[in-house]
Amino acid sequence: KQEVTQIPAALSVPEGENLVLNCSFTDSAIYNLQWFRQDPGKGLTSLLLIQSSQREQTSGRLNASLDKSSGRSTLYIAASQPGDSATYLCAVRGQGGSEKLVFGKGTKLTVNP
């Protein structure tokens, strides 16, 4: 059974810092990995999707990497802003036909002005 772990559970940084969020998964047989952002009580906004054959994806100040063999992904946020404050969720989709996403419990990020 796939398990996804995110470290740290919470992170507080001053504005302008570069930061890294970590995600690990137990079964390396994944189809893809997705990073989401969730604001309190709100929906899930997809940030980046990395296919299993890819090593990284970039969008603006965000860069996500994937090391499938070691079961790890990182989300790098450059020059953090207070508007980046949210919970960041990592989710993996397995191979073998199942399309369900298995989520981690998220990292709650606070960027202080």
Add this chain to the structure above:
Amino acid sequence: AAGVIQSPRHLIKEKRETATLKCYPIPRHDTVYWYQQGPGQDPQFLISFYEKMQSDKGSIPDRFSAQQFSDYHSELNMSSLELGDSALYFCASSRYQETQYFGPGTRLLVL
């Protein structure tokens, strides 16, 4: 761009009542997924449909049922509601095996 639409956005029910949640996928998306997110929890997969047929099933209670209709919208029916069913229910849609796009969710409160 059109997004996934969910209705209602908020719902309050009493224990043992029934609730129906609706999901309208992005146009031309043929697959719908339902997830449940309890307070402070990560989203848990419930069930999915591809071309109106159930394609995968997760930890969905027997009290819940769902279907996808000919226009690809989906409904999640929840009966004999319990306090523990209070959660945020997300619907996501995709073209087959492509990226899932999530709706804003329906917040269900069972009193």
